[in-house]
Amino acid sequence: MSKILIACGGTGGHLSPGIAVAEVLQERKHECLLLISEKQVDSRLVEKYGYLNFKTAPGRAFAGGPVQRLKFLVGLFFSFRVARKLLRRETPELVLLFGGYLSLGLGFAARLSGVPVAMHEANCVPGRSVRLLKRIASRIYLPDGVRLRGVAPGLVRYYGYPLRNEIKHILKADAARKLKVKVASKLLVVIGGSQGAKSLNDWVVRNFEQLAAKGISVYCVTGLGNSASGTIHEIGRDGADVTATLVPFSDQMGDVLSAADLVISRAGAGSIAEIIRCRAPAILVPYPYAADNHQQANAKMHEQHGAGMVLEQERLDQLADEVDELIFNDSLLAKFKLNMQHLDRFNSSERIASDLEALCEEYALRKTKDDLEEKS
Numbered sequence: 001m002s003k004i005l006i007a008c009g010g011t012g013g014h015l016s017p018g019i020a021v022a023e024v025l026q027e028r029k030h031e032c033l034l035l036i037s038e039k040q041v042d043s044r045l046v047e048k049y050g051y052l053n054f055k056t057a058p059g060r061a062f063a064g065g066p067v068q069r070l071k072f073l074v075g076l077f078f079s080f081r082v083a084r085k086l087l088r089r090e091t092p093e094l095v096l097l098f099g100g101y102l103s104l105g106l107g108f109a110a111r112l113s114g115v116p117v118a119m120h121e122a123n124c125v126p127g128r129s130v131r132l133l134k135r136i137a138s139r140i141y142l143p144d145g146v147r148l149r150g151v152a153p154g155l156v157r158y159y160g161y162p163l164r165n166e167i168k169h170i171l172k173a174d175a176a177r178k179l180k181v182k183v184a185s186k187l188l189v190v191i192g193g194s195q196g197a198k199s200l201n202d203w204v205v206r207n208f209e210q211l212a213a214k215g216i217s218v219y220c221v222t223g224l225g226n227s228a229s230g231t232i233h234e235i236g237r238d239g240a241d242v243t244a245t246l247v248p249f250s251d252q253m254g255d256v257l258s259a260a261d262l263v264i265s266r267a268g269a270g271s272i273a274e275i276i277r278c279r280a281p282a283i284l285v286p287y288p289y290a291a292d293n294h295q296q297a298n299a300k301m302h303e304q305h306g307a308g309m310v311l312e313q314e315r316l317d318q319l320a321d322e323v324d325e326l327i328f329n330d331s332l333l334a335k336f337k338l339n340m341q342h343l344d345r346f347n348s349s350e351r352i353a354s355d356l357e358a359l360c361e362e363y364a365l366r367k368t369k370d371d372l373e374e375k376s
Contacts, residue, residue: 005092035054036057083109095110099120176259190203267302
């Protein structure tokens with residue numbers, strides 16, 4: 001069986017698909033080591049995956065002014081040295097990179113060591129790491145319709161976004177019961193990605209009285225960077241108690257999304273993939289400062305598929321009206337769900353794992369051939 005190093009830390013959007021692929025590979029008796037960052041979001045997310053092997057790795061995001069960029073270069077050099085030692089110790093057959101700053105040091109070290117590199121890009125606009133490493137990759141997994149200049153078409157596979165086994169659609173009533181939330185009439189779920197979204201959290205607090213008056217309960221995942229938690233009570237129609245539940249983190253995202261009549265979410269690729277899998281109609285509010293404006297591209301693609309709608313953050317003052325108009329429109333919500341069913345065509349984790357196995361076999365055959373030639 002093969003050993004594969006997976007660099008997937010830094011954000012939930014990188015870490016979650018890394019876990020998903022590792023789950024499948026480990027079920028097939030391969031050995032995986034997942035490199036994660038020292039961020040709180042990484043350590044919190046991996047708590048429930050004790051059966052997987054994680055290791056924290058150094059690195060720093062490429063952002064900010066000259067001083068921050070200098071620190072990034074220093075961090076990259078240190079990351080490269082650590083990766084070189086790791087590769088010598090672990091001797092993997094393959095390195096799998098999910099983008100972000102953790103991918104760079106390991107990618108360059110793998111190339112220098114002659115270890116094949118596979119990369120996964122989740123977003124409709126490829127990130128800096130993928131663009132920098134694309135010429136050293138033996139395989140690149142891209143979203144449907146995305147092209148990457150300078151890459152031979154034969155190296156690209158359109159296998160989608162891998163989702164963890166636990167992310168699945170269940171009955172709405174069962175999901176609400178698992179979350180221990182009481183829904184007045186409709187449930188609005190608000191999520192801001194792994195880091196949370198303060199503007200969406202604030203919107204919930206400002207608008208909950210208006211939502212409650214119409215029988216709309218709220219479940220808001222505020223993000224680990226925003227420690228707000230608790231329950232807000234309002235009097236709804238016919239004197240009913242309507243609640244807004246605020247939690248900083250949830251490891252039950254399949255249940256959260258399945259319970260929703262409507263979702264308000266940022267437009268990270270991971271959030272959209274989970275929304276599709278759980279058939280959750282959504283209003284996407286792209287983070288306007290995302291690198292290369294990739295959330296805008298993700299959101300527009302989702303809308304073009306007829307699976308939801310997009311609202312720019314500068315139009316948040318119109319969000320309450322949009323929610324009111326959409327959450328009670330059962331026919332349109334049903335249309336969104338049907339289109340999401342069409343988008344959810346196959347198991348991405350299984351396809352990627354099978355392709356990685358083929359790459360490992362190719363590497364093993366080539367290495368055996370090289371060893372024989374050296375001996376002769």
